[in-house]
Amino acid sequence: MAVGADTFPEMHPVKGFRLGATKAGIKKPDRRDLVMMEALAGSTIAGTFTLNAFCAAPVTVCKRNLMSLGGAAQQNVFLITNTGYANAGTGTQGMANAESVCQHLAEQVSVPVNHIFPFSTGVIGEPLPVDRVVAGIPDAINRLSESGWADAAVGIMTTDTRAKGASVQLNLQGKVVTITGISKGAGMIKPNMATMLGYVATDAAVAPDLLQLLASQATQASFNSITVDSDTSTNDSCLLVATGQSGVTISESAVDDLEAFSTALQSVFLQLAHAIIRDGEGATKFVAVQVEQARSADEAREVAYTIAHSPLIKTALFACDPNWGRILAAVGRAPIPDLAVEGVSVYLNHVLIAEQGGVAASYTEAAGSAEMQKEEITIRVGLSRGDAQATIWTTDLSYDYVKINADYRS
């Protein structure tokens, strides 16, 4: 089950960035389960990672290597991703296994081991089968190609029902700059098939600090603004690589170019994040929760998340029930101080459903029901407290969500 059409986009290659996916038989036979990516020497790298204290071993290795390189790679960089096993909750053996995979790959491609970035997604707690991963490395390297995006998008899938990709091009300084990315995930956490993963590459040249700033900003408004079930994975990671091969440099001194690039980058991140929500576990709705007139963006996010996490609102969305009482109740219990309920307004798409602490005089159940039948719904809340806003994207809570998560291991 997923929301909207399954349209994997045209993926523009990124000069200096190659991808290859192979069937390594890591957990199940005959499926692409090992994905290699390579960025040319001279690339810069930024990353955003889960804040979960039980983060997976590969997350620890990625963060360490990113720091060790200072975000700039003198030699080729390799990203290796296995599915089937998350290598999380695996203690010291898990770290040894992640490092062993990196060591084997570093030797085969003759780069320092801090140029290897490992990613794992799958069952938590079971040991990573290092031998099978290592055995798959030569074929994955062999398949590296600048046109390997679609194969890689399939290769990183676990319980995803769709491959997820986004690609944009823009003209800067008389040249074409490409930003292309893929993601996986069907919940904020898939605790056994753990993880949201995102990989975005551009052929622009961007200095490490600026690249990290752009990655953090884009992540905040995309991957950090979606929720299926409020659970945060142990393995969530998103890497942004800039190869510089387009010959275009993005810097803070050319503000217009920076803004155009930043906007395009955010668009790619947002498309990848939205694709995860559309493919959310059991999802039948794609819901934007937009909170406006808040004192701060943080306050708007708090209210939006309280709505987006409410099981009662999510079940009402599944039932196509314009249950505005549940929305008011969620706004009322959001952790923000001194909320004056008289100033709160709630819209379902463009239909005003509640204002001044109660149902709107103009509201009819027929109008609300008509909006709730739609597959894409915006819940818009005005707080009358300021001019900050935030949007969080989420799904409904369906029988299938329970089925997927209750049946998964058994």
Added chain:
Amino acid sequence: MAVGADTFPEMHPVKGFRLGATKAGIKKPDRRDLVMMEALAGSTIAGTFTLNAFCAAPVTVCKRNLMSLGGAAQQNVFLITNTGYANAGTGTQGMANAESVCQHLAEQVSVPVNHIFPFSTGVIGEPLPVDRVVAGIPDAINRLSESGWADAAVGIMTTDTRAKGASVQLNLQGKVVTITGISKGAGMIKPNMATMLGYVATDAAVAPDLLQLLASQATQASFNSITVDSDTSTNDSCLLVATGQSGVTISESAVDDLEAFSTALQSVFLQLAHAIIRDGEGATKFVAVQVEQARSADEAREVAYTIAHSPLIKTALFACDPNWGRILAAVGRAPIPDLAVEGVSVYLNHVLIAEQGGVAASYTEAAGSAEMQKEEITIRVGLSRGDAQATIWTTDLSYDYVKINADYRS
């Protein structure tokens, strides 16, 4: 669906406290839907109420009257509870309606209107049918009786599948002191059939400030330590009334008596709160989440709530799946600083399942599965950070939870 046997206990009458329930036809015919309670003049009163900014009109009136009386009633006090309509999200008309009911009742029983405490539970947003409530008042008054507890427990039910009561007696100062109470609720919020309500009465004499302290403490460890779905109702209220008719005075100067009374009171509150969880929407499990070795009780509660709210843990409980990875992931994302995962241990009942950042060496899936088959489960988490602890009680997340909440209004 509910957990454990349905055993409504023997309810010891409380001297000076009478209850009556009538069929007022407020929403549906032929069911007890209007409950009256009366406490004799001289009673003291304490209350705890929802923190939801969209609190219902009757909650506002109760808080105002409690303050106006200073917790001590010179004349008889009346508690009037209707089901069918929550009188929440009803704006200024809702306040006028609540006050109108109080005014009518005050006139009939000849007490000042600030001696009337109104409670409503039912659909949010629809106007309270004042005429039908008022028409039911004479018969409700007529039925007032010290042995009316069981009828009242039934009369306050909405989607509850069981009446909920608790009653204890203790000997103090050579006399018998009784504490008896009832509650309703099948979720922290039933957003249309909104509300958890609790009414507890004792024939001890307790000064208002001490009574409020005892009520707040008992609420924190009971009604404020349970969660079905993380949603907080607009109508949640719990009133504690002390009639003083036993002739026993509880005060801070007699510490042993105070402690005995406080322990008994907490027991009544906890039984009533547990009854709500056992009757939780779609519940098949009664789960205690016990977090130990925390730096503070607040920290322990944060971790316990993160576990208790996780849809992924709740679906695993429903599936009887000892999915310890989901528990570790929830602990890891709880909002507490600097958690060292090496110090975290997780038990399912008495089975150690995880320690030192991964699965315990002694753990077997068979042992974990055996515990998960049970209807009552304790998830015990040790943090190795201090000696504070907290327990939160919750249920699983089942198909029936989705069904109840998706089908309710349609």
